[in-house]
Amino acid sequence: MRLHELPDDVFVLGAHAPDWRSAVRIAGDALVAGGVTTDAYAERMVQVVEEFGAYIVIAPGLALAHARPGPDVLHDGLAVVTLDEPVVFGHPHNDPVEVVLALAVTSNEGHVTVLAELANVFNDPMATTAIAQATTVEAVRAVLGRAQPEA
Template sequence: MGLPPLPDAAVTLGATAPAWRDALRLAGGALVASGAATDAYTDAMIGMVEEHGPYIVISPGLAFAHARPGPAVLHDGLSVVTLETPVAFGHPHNDPVRVVLGLAVAGVGSHLESIGEIANLFNDPTVTGRIAAATTADEVRTIMGVSA
């Protein structure tokens, strides 16, 4: 299957977020801007962290925001937000976060596959820093190996 495409509308570089909820609103807003999800999906991503804690901070500097498949997902989508100033999510080891990925997946089977592919991508510890330093959407796509 591969990762969903990453259109320009789904990439926000050098953003400012005063707190983690704002960072997730940026990632969710990028999914909405690209047509992958509705605002309700952004609320669901925030709700997952409120309910389960900062488990989405999967490695140093990287948050991987997602929620369950449902009617708020219009089609599979990926978003990338880099933050000018890192934000704390409350994770004991991986804070602060500089890169927030948003993932919206329409089906349960592809949901797990996409999560696995993203985990594999970030097994390389240099990827988060390279994305954080990217200055264009094309550069982010090249690093992640995804299409527009």
């Protein structure tokens, strides 16, 4: 999985979510649309937040929803959702959330490349806002394409 190769199906732009659970479920639906997971995975991502709190809001405006590998993960994948109105997840510093990424992996190993790419993109503090304001999938891909794959 590489960021610039993500299929159109996993992008949802300008979605409306009344609360954080809805935002995570929209991202889960995008994973299902992309053939990455089955329906059950979205609820497991919600449960991670219910159990451990809003730590998935890892930077201002940006949530990385995820759950452990499981039979509901068909292959490694990532979904990208932007919200029409920011949503509060309950993080002490990084709320409200404008961009929800949803990560699904089949094992605890082997997804280092995509995470290093995400780090390359979001080390730029403007990246979240640039994605939130994008109106086309191509514009989001352009931001994600700033990742320079590590040799």
